[in-house]
Amino acid sequence: MVSEQCTRALALVAGGMLFLGAAQAAAPMMKGQAPGYYRMMLGDFQVTALSDGTVDFPVGKLLTNVTQAAIDKGLARAYLKDPVQASVNAFLVNTGTKLVLIDTGTGNLFGPTLGKLAANLKAAGVQPEQVDEIYISHLHVDHGGGLMAGDKMVFPNAVVRADKHDADYWLSQANTDKAPKEAKGLFEGAMKSLNPYVAAGKFRPFDGNTELVPGVRALASRGHTPGHTTYVVESKGEKLALIGDLVHVVAVQFPDPTVTHAGDSDTKSAVAQRRKTFADTAANGYWIGAAHIAFPGIGHIRTAGKGYDWVPADYSVVR
Amino acid sequence: MQLQRDFILALAIASGVFASTGTQAAAPMAKGQAPGFYQMMLGDFQVTALSDGTADLAVGKLLTHTTSAKVAAALKRAYLKDPVQTSVNAFLINTGTKLVLVDTGAAGLFGPTLGNLAANLKAAGYQPDQIDEIYITHMHPDHVGGLMAGDKMVFPNAVVRADKRDADFWLSQANLDKAPQDGKGFFQGAMASLNPYVAAGKFKPFEGNTELVPGVRALASRGHTPGHTTYVAESKGEKLVLIGDLVHVVAVQFPDPTVTIQFDSNPKAAEAQRKKAFGDAAKNGYWIGAAHIAFPGIGHIRTAGKKGYAWVPANYSVVR
Numbered sequence: 094m095v096s097e098q099c100t101r102a103l104a105l106v107a108g109g110m111l112f113l114g115a116a117q118a119a120a121p122m123m124k125g126q127a128p129g130y131y132r133m134m135l136g137d138f139q140v141t142a143l144s145d146g147t148v149d150f151p152v153g154k155l156l157t158n159v160t161q162a163a164i165d166k167g168l169a170r171a172y173l174k175d176p177v178q179a180s181v182n183a184f185l186v187n188t189g190t191k192l193v194l195i196d197t198g199t200g201n202l203f204g205p206t207l208g209k210l211a212a213n214l215k216a217a218g219v220q221p222e223q224v225d226e227i228y229i230s231h232l233h234v235d236h237g238g239g240l241m242a243g244d245k246m247v248f249p250n251a252v253v254r255a256d257k258h259d260a261d262y263w264l265s266q267a268n269t270d271k272a273p274k275e276a277k278g279l280f281e282g283a284m285k286s287l288n289p290y291v292a293a294g295k296f297r298p299f300d301g302n303t304e305l306v307p308g309v310r311a312l313a314s315r316g317h318t319p320g321h322t323t324y325v326v327e328s329k330g331e332k333l334a335l336i337g338d339l340v341h342v343v344a345v346q347f348p349d350p351t352v353t354h355a356g357d358s359d360t361k362s363a364v365a366q367r368r369k370t371f372a373d374t375a376a377n378g379y380w381i382g383a384a385h386i387a388f389p390g391i392g393h394i395r396t397a398g399k400g401y402d403w404v405p406a407d408y409s410v411v412r
Numbered sequence: 413m414q415l416q417r418d419f420i421l422a423l424a425i426a427s428g429v430f431a432s433t434g435t436q437a438a439a440p441m442a443k444g445q446a447p448g449f450y451q452m453m454l455g456d457f458q459v460t461a462l463s464d465g466t467a468d469l470a471v472g473k474l475l476t477h478t479t480s481a482k483v484a485a486a487l488k489r490a491y492l493k494d495p496v497q498t499s500v501n502a503f504l505i506n507t508g509t510k511l512v513l514v515d516t517g518a519a520g521l522f523g524p525t526l527g528n529l530a531a532n533l534k535a536a537g538y539q540p541d542q543i544d545e546i547y548i549t550h551m552h553p554d555h556v557g558g559l560m561a562g563d564k565m566v567f568p569n570a571v572v573r574a575d576k577r578d579a580d581f582w583l584s585q586a587n588l589d590k591a592p593q594d595g596k597g598f599f600q601g602a603m604a605s606l607n608p609y610v611a612a613g614k615f616k617p618f619e620g621n622t623e624l625v626p627g628v629r630a631l632a633s634r635g636h637t638p639g640h641t642t643y644v645a646e647s648k649g650e651k652l653v654l655i656g657d658l659v660h661v662v663a664v665q666f667p668d669p670t671v672t673i674q675f676d677s678n679p680k681a682a683e684a685q686r687k688k689a690f691g692d693a694a695k696n697g698y699w700i701g702a703a704h705i706a707f708p709g710i711g712h713i714r715t716a717g718k719k720g721y722a723w724v725p726a727n728y729s730v731v732r
Contacts, residue, residue: 123537124731125731126450126729131445132445139441139442170714192439216446378491405706
């Protein structure tokens with residue numbers, strides 16, 4: 094009897110000790126990251142950067158008009174290695190009366206590490222049905238893909254707007270037919286994403302510089318694609334220019350804005366637009382938001398030697 | 413009658429449509445920010461930066477060994493305005509066998525915008541009672557405050573470690589007594605936060621450079637406080653140096669590391685430690701984590717100009 098109690102007590106002690114030890118040791122390594130949204134006020138407006146996720150950019154293959162040595166140097170200076178985990182960002186602007194989404198991420202068109210936009214929008218407290226207007230910087234799949242989830246419109250109450258030059262180019266069956274095989278996917282992706290909105294009478298293209306809602310306007314920045322557009326947001330004297338794909342790799346294209354991207358439709362115009370934007374921003378000191386600068390992709394630009402520096406937003410909490 | 417009823421129905425439907433456009437307009441402006449954690453792998457270890465929140469730092473008043481014109485110019489270059497919303501970060505290291513927390517945030521000792529560490533730790537998937545070891549860079553309230561929530565130990569299963577010189581200085585009743593009125597709070601905050609762990613036999617001070625658990629060691633970097641300590645985490649050839657308060661204002665102290673801050677116990681030694689840490693990190697290219705660099709406060713350092721440095725924040729990456 095005594096022995097039985099003793100055994101039981103020992104078992105309890107041992108069990109308890111084992112349990113305690115196990116609870117404190119070997120926590121699993123976590124995957125993923127915190128919900129990908131970042132808010133800031135811009136005058137009376139609120140801007141929320143939304144992460145669609147990240148994707149590995151093979152920088153050496155993607156960038157053109159540059160030497161491998163210059164790429165290596167730029168990446169090393171930024172403590173990066175090729176491939177670089179690159180962000181895909183979109184931006185929500187709450188003007189107080191309208192919810193405007195600029196770009197939509199990839200949906201399921203660009204692999205499993207992307208397509209998180211709708212989840213992060215919801216994490217930020219906004220339902221896709223609430224979005225009033227969607228402005229697309231250009232119709233590449235990592236910007237328009239998030240409009241659809243399979244055959245369902247993700248933003249059923251939104252009007253979608255983009256420059257007519259991009260719509261005419263990417264939604265053209267003739268262009269798809271004559272595109273080389275490896276490029277057909279870009280056209281097909283654009284059509285798959287936009288055509289349901291076109292069919293529903295929800296797509297309203299514009300042509301060049303256009304006031305869209307009070308405080309948000311389109312500014313043509315054609316080159317990366319035929320209708321690439323920058324969206325300028327202004328409230329109470331504060332200004333944010335959402336530059337889409339005017340830059341892809343900070344570490345290389347800020348020191349040297351003449352470096353281009355293999356996906357540029359017109360590299361010369363793309364370079365001219367990048368230089369113009371960097372110079373104007375550095376001179377005037379307004380905010381920049383970019384689709385492929387490290388999340389949240391919001392910050393400022395300043396001159397640095399013959400090139401530029403990216404100054405990311407200092408982490409701040411909206412109070 | 414029927415007509416009238418139909419009319420009312422039509423009105424109701426119409427107003428329903430109206431209501432549905434109503435839900436689309438005027439979404440409220442949201443407060444706050446996403447949960448404040450950021451994780452990265454360091455060899456076989458996982459490091460998670462944890463935000464305790466942000467606090468407004470009146471840097472023009474607080475920085476010393478500089479001029480207000482220089483501070484203003486440096487802030488402008490970084491597109492910042494005084495006061496600067498400044499991060500308070502702590503770091504969790506999962507070595508695979510131990511969960512080590514470096515610093516604990518301010519809890520309620522530094523105002524309502526801070527004290528979010530435990531919430532962000534939980535958001536990252538950990539419970540405070542899982543923490544095995546806590547290493548304190550120094551005993552200022554924004555680093556030790558989070559040890560306690562009122563009169564409860566937040567980390568009941570942890571051993572707390574810090575350099576003996578900081579413990580001897582900040583936990584001394586004699587020092588508290590002789591401190592000026594506006595300096596007493598620092599001592600009282602340290603005591604309120606540490607003494608319960610001391611009483612429970614859970615505080616184990618060390619002296620200077622010490623291996624603490626495999627892959628994590630203390631490196632004396634005294635100056636900001638008498639026992640200020642840097643913690644070095646290393647795994648599979650990757651290295652992260654958690655420098656605590658060796659820097660407070662990136663925009664000013666990176667271009668000019670000689671700029672000091674009022675909170676420095678020994679500004680000369682603090683300056684020397686900052687220069688040494690920046691120089692070594694720039695030369696050897698390892699990761700840096702800092703308590704007051706913009707969240708997540710993880711990145712690298714490179715030289716910039718003859719005497720200055722640039723902060724290179726971590727490229728946002730997702731652990732896969």
